[in-house]
Amino acid sequence: MLKIVLALSATILISGCSQESSTATSNEPASDTSAEQSAPHQMTDHWIGRWVGVEGLVLEIRHKDSAGPGNYLLEMQYGLDADQRGTFEGQATDEGIRFTREDGEQLLREADGEATGLKWLADKEDCLVVHPGEGYCRD
Template identity: 50%
Template sequence: MRYLVPALLVPITLTLSACGGGTQTPGSTNAADAMPNEVIDLPVEGNDAIGNESAVANEWTGRWIGVEGTYATIVPDEEVGPGHYRINMKYGLDDTMAGNYSAVAEGDTLTFTRPDGDQVLKRGDGAATGMKYLAEKKDCIVVKTGEGYCRD
């Protein structure tokens, strides 16, 4: 019986590590170096550097949650300057559908390019995402019908 207990702990340990136990490359502080399916906590500070022309985009700074493990984290790109952002996102079920992208505030949108082409983020509600799970949400961003992320 004492050999049975360690054998039972192995699946539990593996299950727990699969639920968010991913790690970043040792010594790395760059979000681009992290595992593509890992939710990365990017700092959400420095918002004061953004001018009035991008006030709507400034409201988007932070973490947005989609469905089935998708997410988008938006932070100001202080290296480039006001009106420029970094987006870390997982936008599909496949781990290759994740990455870090540079975005530019244009009016009340953020534009960026990822492997599937040029994209535009705009404000909306859950209904605008076109996804049943998000339909009742109020504070969302939408890339296109079937792809959106919400805060509430």
């Protein structure tokens, strides 16, 4: 009988220790993975608003209300021709906002005026660029 009581006591002690260890583990901060997953849209949320290019090029970024965090609507005039205009859905990534338009999959990323490749924007510091020759800046 004494052996049974000792065995039960040991089992209770062991299970109590494992509960403490799992509780301690659950109180630890979230892993880097969850922080990394939320980071892209935290960066790109700062891009919401109006950005101006050259010769009438313009970009307006806003949240896509019907979708979750990191989803955007990009309204853009991205070329001089009338058909180079539209509203496109974009998703935040670690590199920027990925979206697709008639000329293929694109990536909108943070840059300075020099990276736009446009001399009229070269002295700007707060810019977004799709590729050299297509950039938008804020004053």
